[in-house]
Amino acid sequence: xxxxSEAESIEQIVETFEFLDDWDTRYQYLxxxxxxxxxxxxxxxxxxxWVKPCMSTVHVAAQLDPGQSGLIRxxxxxxxxxxxxxLAVLIDLLSYRSLEEISNMDVDSLFKRLRLEEHLSPSxxxxxxxxxxxxxxxxxxxxxxx
Numbered sequence: 001x002x003x004x005s006e007a008e009s010i011e012q013i014v015e016t017f018e019f020l021d022d023w024d025t026r027y028q029y030l031x032x033x034x035x036x037x038x039x040x041x042x043x044x045x046x047x048x049x050w051v052k053p054c055m056s057t058v059h060v061a062a063q064l065d066p067g068q069s070g071l072i073r074x075x076x077x078x079x080x081x082x083x084x085x086x087l088a089v090l091i092d093l094l095s096y097r098s099l100e101e102i103s104n105m106d107v108d109s110l111f112k113r114l115r116l117e118e119h120l121s122p123s124x125x126x127x128x129x130x131x132x133x134x135x136x137x138x139x140x141x142x143x144x145x146x
Contacts, residue, residue: 009093010106014113026114030085037088040077048141051134054127056080058087062138071096072139076131082120086128094135099143107132 020026044061051058060076073095078084093110094102116128 010110010113013089013093013110017114027082030089031081032085033088034078034081034084034086037076037084037091040075044075045077049134049138051127051130053130054078054083055124056083056127058083058127058131058134060087060091060131060134060138062135062142064142065096068096070098072099072102072142074135074138083124083127083131086116087131090128090131090135094139099139102139103136 017026017029020029040059040061045059049059049061051060057079058076059078060074062072062074065071065073074091076087076091078087090107093107094105097105111128120128
């Protein structure tokens with residue numbers, strides 16, 4: 001499986017959002033992405049995978065991809081539709097990458113280009129960055145635990 005570069009991945013996400021006419025359509029698209037997120041096993045909804053700073057209940061787990069040495073993939077779940085959609089975007093963007101790639105990913109650039117801060121409340125915006133931090137933390141713990 002060929003993984004797109006960070007720039008290609010971000011560009012692909014931005015192009016998809018720009019194709020959609022307005023924020024209401026983009027909002028609905030995010031909700032649909034969240035609805036299509038594969039279910040997260042209950043066993044992974046642990047304290048260590050819980051994104052505590054997020055107002056929504058969010059869990060994120062990192063696992064090594066068995067088919068690709070050193071690459072990490074993520075699973076996650078959220079109890080609110082819009083944040084679950086953002087989580088789906090982040091899982092797609094950060095999965096199947098090395099710890100170094102995950103740690104160095106410029107998600108701030110993505111969020112600015114999608115103009116999320118203009119359309120989500122400040123508390124949700126803080127929660128989104130907390131999700132990214134948790135993804136990096138879980139990937140680091142996974143690699144350090146090998």
